[in-house]
Amino acid sequence: MVDxxxxxxxxxxxxxxxxxxxxxxxxxxxxxxxxxxxxLSPHTGNAYTVGLxxxxxxxxSTSTSALVSAYRRLGKRVGVxxxxxxxxxxxxxLLGDRVRMQDHATDPEVFIRSMATRGxxxxxxxxxxxxxxxxDGAGCDVVLVETVGVGQSEVEVAAQADTTVVLLAPGMGxxxxxxxxxxxxxxxxxxxxxxDRDGADATARELNHMLGLGGARQAxxxxxxxxxxxxxxxxxxxxxxxxxxxxxxxxxxSGELADRRRRRAAQEVEAITLAALRARIGDLRGDRxxxxxxxxxxxxxxxxxxxxxxxxAELTA
Amino acid sequence: MVDxxxxxxxxxxxxxxxxxxxxxxxxxxxxxxxxxxxxLSPHTGNAYTVGLxxxxxxxxSTSTSALVSAYRRLGKRVGVxxxxxxxxxxxxxLLGDRVRMQDHATDPEVFIRSMATRGxxxxxxxxxxxxxxxxDGAGCDVVLVETVGVGQSEVEVAAQADTTVVLLAPGMGxxxxxxxxxxxxxxxxxxxxxxDRDGADATARELNHMLGLGGARQAxxxxxxxxxxxxxxxxxxxxxxxxxxxxxxxxxxSGELADRRRRRAAQEVEAITLAALRARIGDLRGDRxxxxxxxxxxxxxxxxxxxxxxxxAELTA
Numbered sequence: 001m002v003d004x005x006x007x008x009x010x011x012x013x014x015x016x017x018x019x020x021x022x023x024x025x026x027x028x029x030x031x032x033x034x035x036x037x038x039x040l041s042p043h044t045g046n047a048y049t050v051g052l053x054x055x056x057x058x059x060x061s062t063s064t065s066a067l068v069s070a071y072r073r074l075g076k077r078v079g080v081x082x083x084x085x086x087x088x089x090x091x092x093x094l095l096g097d098r099v100r101m102q103d104h105a106t107d108p109e110v111f112i113r114s115m116a117t118r119g120x121x122x123x124x125x126x127x128x129x130x131x132x133x134x135x136d137g138a139g140c141d142v143v144l145v146e147t148v149g150v151g152q153s154e155v156e157v158a159a160q161a162d163t164t165v166v167l168l169a170p171g172m173g174x175x176x177x178x179x180x181x182x183x184x185x186x187x188x189x190x191x192x193x194x195x196d197r198d199g200a201d202a203t204a205r206e207l208n209h210m211l212g213l214g215g216a217r218q219a220x221x222x223x224x225x226x227x228x229x230x231x232x233x234x235x236x237x238x239x240x241x242x243x244x245x246x247x248x249x250x251x252x253x254s255g256e257l258a259d260r261r262r263r264r265a266a267q268e269v270e271a272i273t274l275a276a277l278r279a280r281i282g283d284l285r286g287d288r289x290x291x292x293x294x295x296x297x298x299x300x301x302x303x304x305x306x307x308x309x310x311x312x313a314e315l316t317a
Numbered sequence: 318m319v320d321x322x323x324x325x326x327x328x329x330x331x332x333x334x335x336x337x338x339x340x341x342x343x344x345x346x347x348x349x350x351x352x353x354x355x356x357l358s359p360h361t362g363n364a365y366t367v368g369l370x371x372x373x374x375x376x377x378s379t380s381t382s383a384l385v386s387a388y389r390r391l392g393k394r395v396g397v398x399x400x401x402x403x404x405x406x407x408x409x410x411l412l413g414d415r416v417r418m419q420d421h422a423t424d425p426e427v428f429i430r431s432m433a434t435r436g437x438x439x440x441x442x443x444x445x446x447x448x449x450x451x452x453d454g455a456g457c458d459v460v461l462v463e464t465v466g467v468g469q470s471e472v473e474v475a476a477q478a479d480t481t482v483v484l485l486a487p488g489m490g491x492x493x494x495x496x497x498x499x500x501x502x503x504x505x506x507x508x509x510x511x512x513d514r515d516g517a518d519a520t521a522r523e524l525n526h527m528l529g530l531g532g533a534r535q536a537x538x539x540x541x542x543x544x545x546x547x548x549x550x551x552x553x554x555x556x557x558x559x560x561x562x563x564x565x566x567x568x569x570x571s572g573e574l575a576d577r578r579r580r581r582a583a584q585e586v587e588a589i590t591l592a593a594l595r596a597r598i599g600d601l602r603g604d605r606x607x608x609x610x611x612x613x614x615x616x617x618x619x620x621x622x623x624x625x626x627x628x629x630a631e632l633t634a
Contacts, residue, residue, distance in 0.1 A: 034622045041620035130621070258615070265621065266611035270598050272625040273632070277594050281587050294583035298575070303358035304447070304582065305351045308589040315590070316633035 002032050008039040011138045014077065016111060022134045023113050026127055029275075037130065040137035045261070047079070047136035048248055051145045051161030053183065058169040059193040063231040063240075064146045068104050070234075070241045071142050078104075079135035079143040082114040083128060111135055129160065129268040160264050162257060163188045163247045165240070168207070170199035184210060187224050189243045195228035195236065204228055222250050280315055289314060319349050325356040328455045331394065333428060339451045340430050343444055346592075354447065357454035362578070364396070364453035365565055368462045368478030370500065375486040376510040380548040380557075381463045385421050387551075387558045388459050395421075396452030396460040399431040400445060428452055446477065446585040477581050479574060480505045480564045482557070485524065487516035501527060504541055506560045512545035512553065521545055539567050597632055606631060 002025070010018035022040075025033055050067075054060055064080060071078045104110040115131060128145070135143045145161050166187035190211070192204045204226050211224055225243050229236030251257035281290075293310060296302035319342070327335035339357075342350055367384075371377055381397060388395045421427040432448060445462070452460045462478055483504035507528070509521045521543050528541055542560050546553030568574035598607075610627060613619035 034620075037620040037622055041614075041617050043617070045615065045617045133621075258612075261615040262608070262611045265614035265624075266607055268621045269607070269610060269614060269624040269628060270595075272621050273598060273628045274591065274595060276625060276629060277632075278587075278591060281590060290583055290586070291579070293586060294579045295575075297358075297582035297586060298362065298578040300358050300360070300362045303351075303354040304450075304585045304589050305354055307582075307586040308593060311586060311590045312593060315594075 002030070004032050004035040004039060008036065008137070011040075011134065012043060014108070014139055016108065019111050019134060019138045020113070022138075023115075023131050026130045026134060027115060029127075033130070037133065040133055044133050044136040047132070047140045047143045049132060049136075049143045049145060049161040049163075050244060051147070051164045052167060053147045053164065053186075054167030054169075058167045059231050060146050060167055063167055063191065063193055063229065063237075064144050065104065066229075066231040066234055066237040067144060067240065068110055070237050072104075072107065072109065074241075076141040077109045077139055078111070079138070079140035080104075080110070080112040081128065081131055081135065081143060081145045082112070083145065083147045111138065111140060129264060129271075160267065162251060162260060163244055165189045165191055165244075167191045167193055168203060169194045170197045170203045188222065188247050189240065190224055190226045191236075191240055192226060192228045193231050196230050200228055222247065222254075222256075277315065281311065319347070321349050321352040321356060325353065325454070328357075328451065329360060331425070331456055333425065336428050336451060336455045337430070339455075340432075340448050343447045343451060344432060346444075350447070354450065357450055360456075361450050361453040364449075364457045364460045365480075366449060366453075366460045366462060366478040367561060368464070368481045369484060370464045370481065370503075371484030371486075375484040376548050377463050377484055380484055380508065380510055380546065380554075381461050382421065383546075383548040383551050383554040384461055384557065385427055387554050389421075389424065389426065391558075393458040394426045394456055395428070396455070396457035397421075397427070397429040398445065398448055398452065398460060398462045399429070400462065400464045428455065428457060446581060446588075477584065479568060479577060480561055482506045482508055482561070484508045484510055485520060486511040487514045487520045505539065505564050506557065507541055507543045508553075508557055509543060509545045510548050513547050517545055539564065539571075539573075594632065598628065 002021075007018050007021055011022055022036055024030075025036055052060055052064055052067075061082070064082070068078050068080060104112060113131065113135075115127060132143055132145070164186050166183050166189075168190065170192065190207055192200055192207070194200070195204075207226050211226070225246075227236055227239050227243055229240060231237060248257075251260070290311065293302065293307040297304050297307050319338075324335050324338055328339055339353055341347075342353055369377055369381055369384075378399070381399070385395050385397060421429060430448065430452075432444060449460055449462070481503050483500050483506075485507065487509065507524055509517055509524070511517070512521075524543050528543070542563075544553055544556050544560055546557060548554060565574075568577070607628065610619065610624040614621050614624050
């Protein structure tokens with residue numbers, strides 16, 4: 001029996017085990033999740049969320065770790081959500097489970113958690129916003145969402161943050177890749193990492209050029225900056241934080257912050273709604289109605305759309 | 318304006334262009350799809366569907382092509398659906414669009430089509446069964462579903478076929494990989510391709526051993542055979558066809574064929590139902606209800622589950 005009220009209280013006090021357990025409830029789509037979200041909700045909305053995305057090898061984990069250090073120097077409580085399409089659920093009491101993040105594993109003001117996407121009940125669109133909500137409710141000032149994969153859904157998660165950082169590295173043909181993947185449109189801040197390598201300036205120039213082609217902007221529009229870093233040595237990381245804080249200021253002043261958060265909430269509500277409807281269909285699976293319908297479809301006596309109509313009528317009865 | 322009745326009639330006569338246009342309607346989730354499926358439905362249920370899955374590099378396309386040749390020698394009309402997670406929609410009038418399949422591109426009794434999964438409206442679970450239905454309705458005796466990716470959804474599609482073939486190659490540590498990916502459970506026939514390479518016997522042995530560990534089987538249960546092939550030279554391919562035909566006979570005799578097809582139809586109906594409900598939520602997006610709900614969730618005044626309850630009540634009103 002999970003004592004939701006006690007867990008939420010402990011999480012709000014910043015106890016890592018309570019935060020870890022709440023995120024596990026999210027991952028496992030536990031029945032108590034409803035109560036957890038109801039209890040957490042009034043305490044959310046304070047965390048600034050930053051999504052980090054980019055191809056494998058650009059140094060996302062190193063950059064995330066460097067950003068954690070930078071925000072810790074500013075005295076902020078930091079949450080990290082690493083979305084990995086292949087990793088199994090981490091579970092357990094310890095939040096810190098990523099090698100690159102070892103530096104922060106013993107810091108009580110840093111919460112690190114990786115989430116798997118593969119085989120996740122209801123998918124990432126459903127779980128990630130709720131895990132964010134837990135870290136938000138646990139008093140994190142900043143939550144970094146690092147997406148390890150390059151799949152569409154991972155990019156979407158990063159794009160759901162208040163600010164989206166797109167990472168690139170020189171000499172990977174990343175400019176063209178970024179344009180292809182539609183990453184150019186989602187980036188609020190671009191980082192060319194491994195800037196000590198040949199071609200860093202060319203990559204930054206190419207990026208700036210492509211961003212300039214994005215059409216005439218309105219006055220007051222945000223022009224995404226391109227920052228060069230060597231995250232492994234911490235170089236340029238303070239400049240990234242500066243760029244993030246500038247974007248955060250612009251978000252608040254322009255009204256875009258409220259818009260983005262409303263859109264994110266709408267997606268979350270939609271995902272929960274669909275999961276609930278899917279569960280209702282699941283309940284019907286054992287039911288002779290769906291069984292009989294499927295049999296008729298398999299035999300060609302009924303087309304699948306007509307069968308779906310019957311199902312929708314039953315669900316909405 | 319699409320003349321659905323004429324298209325379906327032409328597809329039933331086996332005209333490649335009509336088949337291609339119908340699959341394009343599936344890919345584009347065209348509004349006429351409903352009518353297409355209603356018109357095709359009475360003519361479906363005759364095709365034997367075979368899913369082929371396995372890691373990149375095991376020779377899936379070569380094996381598929383060799384199987385097409387083998388079934389053509391038996392005088393069968395063959396359809397191929399290549400599910401590629403990254404390829405863009407192929408579109409156009411020609412069905413044959415895969416390099417390895419060039420041998421069959423001019424054969425009027427072979428229909429080849431690749432489908433992309435990325436960014437697909439409603440996902441693969443929705444599109445693949447309907448594309449299968451088109452090839453079935455077009456009089457294909459056998460439809461091979463080749464999944465190029467290794468993602469969960471691609472594996473699921475292969476597993477939805479009447480018979481699922483899992484391909485492996487020696488020296489790729491594939492045995493363990495297969496066990497990990499849960500591929501051992503879904504295979505009805507296992508093929509060790511590239512059997513002229515070192516380690517083929519060991520891989521086949523390891524597989525047979527692992528399949529034997531699957532627990533005590535009931536009398537009459539299917540014991541998945543392991544067949545060795547060199548698909549590029551056509552070696553062992555007739556043995557694969559023999560294994561497939563044996564499995565097909567077992568499916569029919571055991572009642573499992575009807576069960577599998579009913580389950581597949583149930584999944585298809587479920588996917589169409591969810592897509593329809595998702596579209597209804599989409600209609601609500603412009604609606605001030607969802608807008609207002611999301612605003613309250615973003616502000617922490619309402620939790621997302623309570624908001625979803627309101628939405629579900631609206632959808633099912």
